[in-house]
Amino acid sequence: MNNPEIENILTSHGIKPTANRLLVLKDLARCSHPVNLADLEKSLDPMDKASIFRVLELFAEKDIVHVIEDGSRSLKYELCHGDHHSVSDQHAHFYCEKCDTVYCLDEIKLPVIDLPQGYQTKSINFMFKGICPNCNN
Numbered sequence: 001m002n003n004p005e006i007e008n009i010l011t012s013h014g015i016k017p018t019a020n021r022l023l024v025l026k027d028l029a030r031c032s033h034p035v036n037l038a039d040l041e042k043s044l045d046p047m048d049k050a051s052i053f054r055v056l057e058l059f060a061e062k063d064i065v066h067v068i069e070d071g072s073r074s075l076k077y078e079l080c081h082g083d084h085h086s087v088s089d090q091h092a093h094f095y096c097e098k099c100d101t102v103y104c105l106d107e108i109k110l111p112v113i114d115l116p117q118g119y120q121t122k123s124i125n126f127m128f129k130g131i132c133p134n135c136n137n
Contacts, residue, residue, distance in 0.1 A: 001029040013062040020047060024055040025064070025079075034068050034076035034093065034102040068102060069125050070095040076102045090124050096132035103132060 006025050010017040027043055028035070037056070041049050056077055059065040068076040072095065092108035095101075110124050 001026065009064065013064055015058065015062055015064075020051050021055050021058070023047065024052060025059070028059075028065065028077065028079045031078070033104060034066075034070075034078040036074040036076050038074070040077075066090065066123070068093055068127075070102050070127055071129065072100060078104065090126075092126040092128060094128045094130070094132065096135055097129055098131050098135040101132060 003022065003026075006022055006029065007017045009025060010021055015021060023044055024040065024047075027040060031039075037049065037053060040052050040056075041047075044052060056065065056067075059077075060067050064080055065077045066080055068078065070076055070093065076093075090110050092105040092110065094103045094105055096103070105128070108126075110126050113121075115121060
């Protein structure tokens with residue numbers, strides 16, 4: 001993803017494209033699987049952890065990233081794909097308990113569940129856990 005595309009994503013979500021925001025978004029765009037704050041901190045050195053976290057929080061608030069709870073006590077972040085963020089955009093994930101990697105299972109769409117009246121779904125977390133094919137060999 002080039003800089004004009006990244007800037008366009010930010011501005012289309014009402015976010016001013018600052019240097020830190022551009023760097024974090026560019027780094028997320030290059031990732032092939034959801035990553036945690038520590039992963040981003042390593043690749044975005046010397047940007048400090050607090051700055052990265054603030055950007056991720058803003059991106060989550062503005063629906064640029066999905067926040068994934070995989071049960072490892074470390075939130076994972078992945079770039080939303082598509083023009084808008086909705087529950088129907090979300091998909092299943094697989095957490096490898098051996099290599100601590102979260103994989104997107106884009107082909108597995110999450111079921112639509114009718115909640116009782118008055119409840120509004122913001123996100124769904126559908127996580128498979130086990131051993132990935134790379135670690136299973």
